[in-house]
Amino acid sequence: MEAAAGGGCGSGPPLLLSEGEQQCYSELFARCAAAGAAGGGPGSGPPEAARAVPSAATAAAGPVADLFRASQLPAETLHQITELCGAKRVGYFGPTQFYIALKLIAAAQSGLPVRIESIKCELPLPRFLMSKTDAEIRFGNPTELHGTKVQIPYLITEKNTFKRMDDEDKQQETQSPTMSPLASPPSSPPHYQRVPLSHAYGKLRSNTEQMHPAPYEARQPLVQPEGPSSGAPGTKPPRHQASLIRSFSVEREPQDNNSNYPDEPWRITEEQREYYVNQFRSLQPDPSSFISGSVAKNFFTKSKLSIPELSYIWELSDADCDGALTLPEFCAAFHLIVARKNGYPLPEGLPPTLQTEYLQAAFPKPKRECALFDSYSESMPANQQPRDLNRMEKLSVKDMADFPVPTQDVTSDDKQGLKSTADEALPKDVSEDPATSKDSNSLKARPRSRSYSSTSIEEAMKRGEDPPTPPPRPQKTHSRASSLDLNKVFQPSVPATKSGLLPPPPALPPRPCPSQSEQAPEAEIHPQLNRAPSQAAESSPAKKDIPYSQPPSKPIRRKFRPENPATENQDTSTTVGGPASAATVKPHAAVQKQSSKQKKAIQTAIRKNKEANAVLARLNSELQQQLKEVHQERIALENQLEQLRPVTVL
C-alpha cells in the first residue's frame, strides 16, 4: 500500500519497497506525521497498525529533521538526501519523499553514495539512533502494555516479539526518562538500529528487513505513549545502544536466517553463526578442533584491521589463552572483527553473548533454540558484568529482559517466555531493534557512517566464503537413466545432430565380423568428428549411423561382392582351368550362385551388424554419460580446490 502510494506519486524515481520496508517507512512516516500534528488516523492497512495512513498526511519538517539527524549521517549527506527525495522541490515531506529519504538514509548508512539509483537496491532499514528505546516499545504487545503505554495493536508475527514487548513494557515503565526526550520527537524511530552491515556483507537484509519492520513499527506507537511517562533514565539510552549493536549483528550475515537481535551487536545471529562456522570449516575441517594461531592470524589479517586491534580482539576472544581458537572462540573473534569493521568500538571485555560457554551452548542446538537459550544463560552471567555490558546483555536477551536498568531484573520467566517464543520468532523479524537501545549509552553513539572498509571485509569474507561453500556437486547419477542435466544438454544437440545427419557415433568396438570391420572404420570417423555427443541423441544418431554406415558398407560390400565374385571367378577360373568354355560357363553360374549366396549372407550379416551396432551404440552412450558425469565432478573438485587454495595458502 505504501509502496503503491509511494510509487504512485511520480515526483521521484520509482520507489520499490519491500514489504518490511513499507511497514517501517509507513511507521516512521506516521510518527513524523503524528509528531507534526498532522495526526493521521490509525493506520488500518497492515494489521500492524501503522499509525497513520501515510498517503494522506505529510510529515512535518521538525520531526523529519530529528529523524534524519538520528540517523547519524553527516549534515551534508542529509542535505543531499533531502534534496534528492524531492522534499525541497515540493516543499513538504510527502509519503513519497519521505520514503525516498528513508531509503537514501539506509543507503548512506550502508556506505552507498547518495543517489537516486541507490534506492533501487535492496537496502537495510535505515538506522536511527534514538536515546529513547523506541525499539523496545516497538514490539508493543497490546495486552502487555500497561495502561499508560500505548496500545499499539501491532500484530507481531512473532510471539517472542510479544513477549519481548511485555518485558519492554515493564521496563519502559520503570524507566521512561530516556523515553521522554524521544517521545518529544516521535518521529525519531529508534527502532531502526540496524547497522547496515548486511548491506556490506551481503544483503540478507531484505529478508530480515521484512521481519524487522513489523516489530519496529510496533514499537513506534509504544514509544509515543511512553514518551510522556518519565521514569527510569539512563537505561534507555544504553539499551538503545545495545540495540544498535545487536542490529549490527543482525546484518552481519548474508544468510536468509534472521535471528535478530538487531539491538544487540554482540549477539551472533543464526546467519552469522552459520557463516562463521563455514569459515571455521574452511580453515579447519573439524569443527570440534581448533584453529592454530598462525592460521587464524592469517585469516583475520585479511580483514584489514590494524594489528593492535586484531591483537586485542584475539585477547578478548581467546578465553583460555591457549593460542588456538575453538569454534566458539573463533565465532566470537570473527564477530568482534565484524563489529569493528562496522564501526563499533571494541568492548572492554568479552560480551556475554560472545563468551565461549554461551556460544558453545548455542552451537549444538540448531538455530534459534540456541539463541534463545543463550540469551537466557547470558543473562545469568551478565550479572557480574559491568553495567554497560549488562545492558548489552539485556539486549541480547531479546531486549525484553534488558529493560530494567538495574541489571538483570528481567524475570527469568520473561526470558524463558521470550526464548520459547523467540524460537518461532527468530526466523521472522525479531525486531530486537526497537527494544534495546542501550547501545547509545554503552557504546556512546557510534558513528553510523558505514565505513567503506566494510565492503572490503565483505569481499574478503566473500572470498573466504566461496571456498567453504563449494558449488553443489553435480548429480552423481551414474544410473543408466540419463541424468536430467545430460538430457537437457543432449536434447538441444539432438535436433542439431539429427539435422546434421552426421551423428557422431561413439567409437564402436571392433566389429566381431571381418565384414563389419568395413563399417567400423566408417563409424569411427564419426566419433572423431564429434566427441561430445548427446547421449540421448546418440542412440538415435547411432541408429542413424547404422543405416548411414550401412550404405557405405554396402558399397564396400558390393565391392567385395564384385571382388568376391571376381576372386571367386578367378578362383573358379583358375581352379577350373580346363575347357575355357566350360570354365567360362561354370564360373558364371558359380559366380551367380555365389553372388546370391553372398547376398544373403551379407544381408544376414548386415542385420546382425545392425543389431550389434545398436547395442554397442547404446552402451557407448551410457559410458559417455558416465564419463561426462565424472568430468563434471572433476571440474567441480578442481574449482573447489582453486577456491580453497588462496584461503589456506594465505
Place this chain on the structure above:
Amino acid sequence: MVHTSLDVVDEKISAMGKALVDQRELYLGLLYPTEDYKVYGYVTNSKVKFVMVVDSSNTALRDNEIRSMFRKLHNSYTDVMCNPFYNPGDRIQSRAFDSTVTSMMIQVC
C-alpha cells in the same frame, strides 16, 4: 638504572651456566647512593627477563611476595604471547596484561 640491572642479570645468567635453569632469581642490591631502590630480576625459560624496580621506601617486600608477583607477571606474559598477532619484542599492548600489572602494583602500594 634498568640497563645497569640488565647487565647484572646477564652476569647472573652466565654465571648460572650449565643446565641449571633457575627460574627465580632475586637480585637485591642495586642501591644507588641517591636512590634507594631494589631491583629484582626474573628470567623465564625462554630467557625473557623481567626486571622489577621497587622503591625501598616502601616497606620491604617479602621474598615470597616478589616471587608471586613475578609468577603472575610470567603468566600474564605467556597469555600475551599466545596472541598470534603479537610479535615478540613489540611493546606489549595487551589490556589484560596491563591490568594485571597495574593491579599488582596497586597491591604492593
